[in-house]
Amino acid sequence: MSTGVSGTVLAAGQVLLALAAALGLGCLGRVLARLLRQPPVIGEIVFGLFAGPAVVLVAHRRTGTAPVLPGAVTEALTVVGHAGLALFLVGVAHELRPRTGRLSRRAVVWVTAGTLVPPVASGLLFAWWVRSSGDPGLRTVxxxxxxxxxxxVALTVTAVPVLARILVDRGLTATPAGRLAMTAAIVADAAAWILLAITLGFATGSAGGVVTAVWVVAAGLAVSVLARPVLRLDRVARAAARHPWPAAVVIGTVALGMAAGTEHAGLTGVLGAVLAGLAIPGGSRAGGWAVAxxxxxxxxxxxxxxxxVTAGLRVFAGPLPALSWWAVVLATALAITGKVGGGYLGARLGGLPRREGVRIGVLVNTRGLTEIVLLQTGFTAGLLSPALFVALVVxxxxxxxxxxxxLSFAGGSAGEGSSRSRLAGEPARPKP
Known part of the structure; x- marks a missing residue:
């Protein structure tokens, strides 16, 4: 009995120690990212993902013959990490609602099309190169x-949370460029989540997997749409405002439950969390739910x-994958061309000036957390090889x-030429 108790205490201590180390890496990454004037999530990603190979090298484990951490510890960290991601994605999905306001419909349509169509074309071109390159390290079964x-999907994403942070830091939130970039990013990310579900359905190799994916997404969206009017009721919203902590517990529990449900359906848990976030009222109708x-x-x-951290351990737990520099260079060049070029072209076709077009193209080229989550999901499902996963992460x-x-080069701040264009649907304001 005492041996079992001591073993449980030892395992719990190992989990807590590993958890503290992972949280410490995240904190250190955020601090260094701020010092370098980068979004904090960049530091978290770099320090977390590459903690895996660091542990492997320190432990002299290039052959992958033994676990880096005890299996129970790794499993516990994985559960905690996925739970944290699901809770965070509730907020991401809560923001996935275009707010066009007084923006012209022409500008919104063209910028959104520019943010979606050229990146998809870039993705098709990169996929053709992967297939024809003959590099077995880039192919999967x-x-x-x-x-x-x-x-x-990987080349189409724009990270809404990181973009929102950049817009706030630069004072671009209320400008036409900032609002158009955010609207296009929201539509692109919503499309990416749906395409990801269909992609995971294809991964099963049968038509049934695709049908299941479509049904799960359709059912989840239906539940979200039906739940939102109920949550908007004055009585419900006031209750959430008076008791934000219980409301937060309910939201978190539902999100984790839906994440587990979509995982059980053969898709990804992040999809369930996103669907849960979509059900919560946003904007001016959010009421008391915003605090929760x-x-x-x-x-x-x-x-x-x-x-x-767990994603890095999973990728680098075995022999370190050979990095294909050609894949890195081509993926990066096509990603930039598709997003920056597409955003600029869409803005110009939408009637915006050249500088606004450049600014929008640069903004929608932000990827960050959303991209890493999608890549990790694809890697876990066997859709990306380790080498291709690393190339796309880079x-x-x-x-x-x-x-x-x-953005600085393009004059990307509220005080640097970010004029409010009539073509964006806002009246010009006379200079004082």
């Missing part, structure tokens, strides 16, 4: 249509670094890191 869709969602997101944000980090410098 998954069905080719599933890998093709996964690559297209904020508490859920804060808990998720605290635990998200654990997700990156692409995501490079494009996000470049956002700040490129």
């Amino acid at each position: 998954a069905a080719w249509p599933a890998q093709l869709l996964m690559i297209c 969602v904020g508490k859920v997101v804060a808990a998720g944000r605290l635990l998200v670094p654990v997700y990156f 692409m995501a980090l490079v494009t996000t890191v470049l956002t700040g410098p490129l």
Whole structure:
């Protein structure tokens, strides 16, 4: 009996120690990212993902013959990391509602099309290169249509949370460029989540998997749409405002339950969390739910670094994958061309000036957390090889890191030429 108790205490101590180390890495990454004037999530991603190979090298484990951490510890960290990610994605989905306001319909349509169509074309081109390159390290045993869709999704994403933070830091939230970029990013991410579910259906290699994915997404969206009017009722919203902590517990529990449900259906838990977030009223109709969602997101944000650490351990637990520099260079070049070029072209076709077009293209090129989550999901499902996963992670980090410098070069702040264009649907204001 005493041996069993001592073993349980030892295992709990190992889990707590590993958890503290993962949270410490996330904190250190955020501090260094701020010093380098980068979004804090960049530091969390880099320190978390590459903690895996660091542990492998320190432990002299290049052959992958023994676990880096005890299995129970790794499993516990994985559960904690996925729970944190699900809670954080509730807030991401809560923001996935275009707010066009007084923006012109023409500008919104063209910028959104520019944010979606050229990146998909870039993804198709990169997928063709992966298939024709002959590099076995980039191929997987998954069905080719599933890998093709996964690559297209990877080059289509814009990270809404990171973009929102950049807009606030630069004072661009209320400008036409900022609002158009955010609207296009929201539509692109919503499309990416739906495509990801269909891609995971293709990954099963049968038509039944695709049908299941479509039904799960359709049912989840229906539940979200039906639940929102109930949550908007004055009595319900006032109760949430008076008791934010219980409301946050309910939201978190439902999100984790839906994440487990979509995972059980053969898709990904992040989809369930996103669907849960979509059910919560947003904007001016959010009522008392905004505070509760904020508490859920804060808990998720605290635990998200654990997700990156476990993702890194999973990728680098075996022999270190050979990095294909050609894949890195081509993926990065096509990602930048598709997003920056597409955003610029869409803005110009929408009637915006050149500088606004450049600014929008640079903003929608931000990837960050959303990209890493989608890539990790594709890797776990066997749609991305370790080498291709690493190449796309490097692409995501490079494009996000470049956002700040490129935005500065394009005059990307509220006081640097971010005029409010009539063509964006807002009247010009006379100078004082």
